[in-house]
Amino acid sequence: MMVWLALPLTAGLYLWVKMLARRYKSPLINTIMLPALIIIAVLMLTGQDSSAYQTGTQPLNRLLELAVVAFALPLYQQAAKIREQLWPIVLCCSLSALISVGTTLIIGGILHAKPELLASIATKSITTPLAMSVSETMGGIPAIAAGLVIIVGMMGAIIGFPLLKIAGVVHPEAQGLAMGAGAHAIGIGAAAEVGPVQGAFASLAMVVSGIATAVLAPPLFHLYLWFMQ
Structure with a gap:
């Protein structure tokens, strides 16, 4: 049964939480965190197999892969600003x-x-596929890496902009870079809802931070192992 209910349940919960977020304007009403928690609760209470849910949401997964290309649009729109500040x-x-x-x-x-x-x-702090791959090359556990990426992303989407406001970070480009570097793709979604400039710079930060982490993490990790011996 879950195979057939997975798609309408996921879409319905997302639209419902989206409506709540527009109405109440609370960082706790997150369109990723709340539907995920509700779906986990439903699976646990009904005893349904999570693999059945994954099978039912395959069409959404396919669309998500295509939707990633849309991140290029805000980057193109902000290309002039990005070129001016590329090295910083x-x-x-x-x-x-x-x-x-x-x-x-x-x-x-x-x-x-x-x-x-x-x-x-x-x-x-980098996107899930890259985090799983890099952590595995260092001897890590990809499943744990993926879970932590999701947790960090949701935390960033919820408390990222309130923390930036408290810290006095009001520049749109700086806000976008902070969200993309700290909360990857989920942070990009939160940044895009605030403004197109934040969304574009968050997309750029996710890419650059992902590459930098892939380059820096393995040697730093091996240096740590050598030092701890």
């Missing part, structure tokens, strides 16, 4: 990746975390 953007996103991986390894070392767990956590 690359530097900031690379530093963001360095800080993300570095702090993970430092805190993990203090807590004596297992290397495979650290390898899974270190890629928490």
Whole structure:
């Protein structure tokens, strides 16, 4: 039964939460987090197999793969601004990746975390496919990496802009870069809802941060292992 209900349930929950978000304007009413929590609850309460739900939502997965191409449109619209600030953007996103991986390894070392767990956590701020691939090359667990990416993305979408407001970050380009570098694709969705400039720079930050993490994470991780020996 879940195979047939999965698609209308997912779409219906998304539209319902979207309507609530427009009405109440609360960061806690998130169009990704709330439907996901409700669907998890439904699967647990009814005892349905999650694989049946995945099968039922395959059409949405196919559309999602195509929709990723739409990220190129805001980048094209903001191409002039991006060209003017390209190297500062690359530097900031690379530093963001360095800080993300570095702090993970430092805190993990203090807590004596297992290397495979650290390898899974270190890629928490980049998009899921890349995080799974990079963490696996370091000996991590792809499933844990994917789960952490989703959690970090949802947290960024919920508290990202309120934190930026508290910190006094009001520049649209800076807001977009922060959301894309810290909360990847989910952050891009939240940034795009705020404005086209934020969405474009968030898309760029996700790409640059992903590349920087893929380049920096393995050598930093191996350096950490050598230091801890």
